Amino acid sequence: MRLDKFLADVGLGSRKEVKQLIKKNLVKVNGSLAKDGKIQVNEKTDVITFDEEPLVYQRFFYYMLHKPQGVISATEDKRDETVLDLLADTDFRDDLFPVGRLDKDTEGLLLLTNDGQLAHQLLSPKKHVDKEYFAKIEGVVTEEDIRCFKKGFPLSNGEMVKPSQLFIESVDEVKQCSTIRLIIQEGKFHQVKRMFEAVDKKVTYLKRLRMGSLVLDERLELGEYRQLTDAELNSLKPE
Template sequence: MRLDKFLAETGLGSRKEVKQLIKKGQITVNQQIEKKDKAQVDPEKDQIAYLGEALHYQEFYYYLLHKPAGVVSATEDKKDSTVLNLFDEADYRRDLFPVGRLDKDTEGLLLITNDGQLAHELLSPKKHVEKEYFALIEGVMDETDQQRFEKGIELDGQLTMPAQLLIDQIAEERSEVRIILNEGKFHQVKRMVAACGKKVVYLKRIRMGDLSLPEDLSKGRYRELTPEELRLLKG
């Protein structure tokens, strides 16, 4: 791997910025100053340092974020704050992106990574990765609604895949439910509930595949996936 590419991949700076660091003699390879940005290095064998501080190469990063309401699931937005704005400077990388999206007013589990292949597999309609949501509904959901979810509901002329509607509690004309989908159409939960004559007033994603939102991860916070969580996610 080229030295400048390695440095950029470690998050030290852009390719242009790291070239300047190399020219200034601030980069060493195996304790020797290296001033050629095209120099070839082996990330697994060579000791590469910036101003004496060792740099470690990691190709892919995986973060579990508890998305709060009010931020958008995007890498950048001219109007609103994005989920990447929640990252500390030390963890932020230009190649990170959210896997799928949650509406601006929706909270919950969101995977942030730079692994495009994994993201493709998780979002592929052929994979049918389950996504579970907790929802507070204005109106009383009943067995008829459950049957409609199981059969699929027509949205924009197309029938959704069968979904599960689990009714946890009903009180004062409001329902607490969990909804399990195997696809991710635009505003799908809200539109399916609306098709049943009710309205979603609060929505939170609590699971994606075998990855669940930890109870101790507060809104707006994130952490790296554990090796076990990553194994479950990759199936």
């Protein structure tokens, strides 16, 4: 690949910015100063250094984030803190983005990556990727609700939701509240909240537990993140 692409991929800046680094004699290839970003390098065998520090090539990055409430699923925002603001300076990259959205007041699993192809695999409705949530509900969830969710039904605006799997974890008849797990394969705006509103109930707490084969690492505190393991990444990618 071209040297300027290598340098951009490892996070030193845009193609234009890394050319300036080369002009400042900060980049070496196999011990020799690089003079042109267009030269071809082998990312596996060539030794490429920036300011005398060796660079290890990595094109794609994958982080599992335990998203807290109050943070929005966006790459930038002028008012609110974003999920990318939670990354350490050493991990931040301009090309990272959240795969799908979690509402501002929703917690749980969020994948951050710069791999657009994987994001498409996880988000495309045609791929039927499960998204599992835990929720606290104001109201008593019933077997009738389970049957309704299993068939699919219209939301208050008439928009149809596809069949989903609803599981009752607990019910408190006195306090008139419930805890549930829900598995859906769509990602409509405020979908889980709107689904329960359609059956005259209210979501008071929502947390995503799983996306496809990727399960939230409960050892991560709210706001913490880690890189995906090789096993997790391999399980997400299609055969």
